[in-house]
Amino acid sequence: MKKKIYIVLLCMMMILSLVGCSKSQKSNDANSNTNILDTSYDEILKSAKGTTVNFYGYGGNEVMNKWFDTYVIPQMKEKYDIKVKRVGMNIDDIMNKLLSEKQAKSKDGVMDVVWINGENFKTAKENNLLLGSFTEKLPNFNDYIDKNSETINTDFGTPVDGLEAPWGKAEFVVIKDTGKVPQNIEDTETLKEVIIKNPGKFTYPALPDFEGSAFVRNVIYDIVGYENLINLPENEDEVRKVIQPAMDYLNEIKPYLWNKGETYPATIAQLDNMYSDGEVYFTMTYSPNTVKGKIDSNEYSKDTEIIAFDKGNISNTHFLTIPENAPNKEGAMVLINFLMSIDAQASKT
Incomplete structure (x- = not known):
């Protein structure tokens, strides 16, 4: 994906108005950052033993939270004698904290590993918030990583330059209750027909929610065409x-949305609850692999089904990075390395 795609998406988002501590504190000056980047991994591993790593990222995915708490944290302690603390935080709050610390010239932060991608990575890179x-x-x-892959080397058009490590891939999907909506949905046009026939039963999270933003981008790609965006x-x-044309589409469906489009769910978690309660017939996710588990646990109706658009759905790579002022950079590297391991990746399924 080229840089221009990021510009396209950024401009699109601008005009949418529809809606603890390590074992020992280490110096975080520029010289210490250079030193750790010149250190061998074996030395890093040895130095990280007995420390605590603070992992910051989106905490609204309960399936992911459970996996992290019951698998990652125990494995890190058993294998490396490293204690991991998971802190669920909205990415906007994470970025604001990092930017505030930068402006205050704070050398000692609290975040060791940050779950990140897209425009937030671009902001972090441009403001020199990252380790290197x-x-x-x-x-x-x-x-294990294909270093020549464009999805690894760029993040929504921004060159990665080794500043973040790939953690996984996500595909955005819309989910429906086939017991309430048996019609086949192939694209945004057939989705609009169903929305109009079932007023008040569809909505999406208010932007800039991750899934809400992805839904809008998916609409743009489906209606306008990816090929018409890449060279803008x-x-x-x-x-x-x-x-x-995509903005017109969103305006056309707005009166038929939940609450007549006057308000939107604040988060994907709220939309999920509405779907579980039968208040709406649709929800959406960037983690389609979690749908079966939610059906099995009766959180979702047994008639729940993933919608696959004929032109495909948006997918992207999500990453892990280390802030420039992370208090435990060695422990952060060991955690990130573990999360990319075959065992850790396989355990997520």
């Missing part, structure tokens, strides 16, 4: 003109 190029230090990155000039007026 560390991925080549990690054995599992060197052994970096000009907001031009972008606005090209994506106008």
